[in-house]
Amino acid sequence: MTTNHTLSVSILSGKGGVGKTNIALNLGYCLHRGGHPLLLMDCDLGLANLDVLLGLAPERTLHDLLLGGASIDDVAVPIEQGGFDFIPAASGGPELVELDSDMRSLLLQRLSPAFARYDYLFLDLGAGLSPTVLAFAAMTRVRLVIITPEPTSLTDSYALMKVLATQHGVRDFHVIVNQAEDRAEEQTAYRRLAAACDKFLGFTPEFLGGIRLDKALPEAVRRQKPLMQTNPRALAAQDIFAIAVKLQRLRTALLPQLAEEPVLRALPADDY
Incomplete structure (x- = not known):
């Protein structure tokens, strides 16, 4: 039996437009x-956009992996050589907007052979409370909740x-505050969310870090390149690097537990 070393991470948010992707x-x-x-993996099954951020036009997508008989090697697109790969989703495909338990099981079956190649599996989820978002979030080992200082972002993320937490027993979350003007605004946003969770839900999400508002980021989007590639010295790039360091420390701490767990937790058929 192969010992697992892959940390699965879902990146999610209560509302759209917070910079999650x-x-x-x-x-x-x-x-x-x-x-x-x-x-x-782009898991925004209705409105995929990772391919747009990368300036790619994939020939095959998650649709082909699940319904077209393609393998993960057929679908995965290298972002960089040496093991940074991307599985695109298909925009506007109604048959895959929501995945039932059978489709989730099929996805696990198709993905599992490749897990051993990677230290991380990132699931970029759609925003909101759809059954597929909840299912994917519950399946991963770590959940990164992206918020902004806007009240609607805090409310929806809560x-x-x-x-x-209440329906599926998930109580461990890591929060990233994006688009804050400064560290004070960043901390205020996190503390408001954490205080509400502590008071009404009985747990406090962990603060993983903040990413300051930076005009270099929309410029990278226009160029369809990662900010870390176009302007690694930008303030936002420095903040993202600091969060990556913390995430790697978290993975190192979790390695003994990961060895005894599947990369993605299978959910009961009636969970959603």
Whole structure:
């Protein structure tokens, strides 16, 4: 039996527009440049956009992996040589907007042969409370909740964590505050969310770090390149690097537990 060393990470948010996909891409870039093979999977099954951020036009997508008989090697696209790979989703495919338990089992079956190649599996989830988002979030070992200082982001992220905690027993979350003007605003946003979770849900999410508002990030989006590649000295790039270091420390601490666990937890058929 092969010992697992792959840390599965879901990147999620209560509302759209908080920079979740950019964070997933740039964190992945950082970790890969640090010597860690990583598979990044676009799990926004209705409105995929990782391929747009990368300036790619994939020939095959998750649709082909699940319904077209393709293997992971047929579908995975290298972002960089040496183990930074990407599985694109298909936009506007109604048959895959939500995955039932049979489709989730099939996905695990198709993905599992490749897990041993990677130190990390990143799932970039859609925003909100859809059954597929909740399922993927519950399946991973680590959950990164992306928030901004906006009240709607805090409210929606609290609702997301509440549903996962009360209905599915998930109570461990790591928070990243994005688009803060400064460290004070970043800390205020985190503390408001943490205080609500502590008071009403009985747990406190961990603070993983903040990413300051930086005009270099939308410029990288326009160029369809990761910020870590176009401007690694930008303030936001420095913040993302610091978060990547913390995430790698977390993986190192979890390695003994990972060895005894599957990369993605299978959910009961009636869980969703």
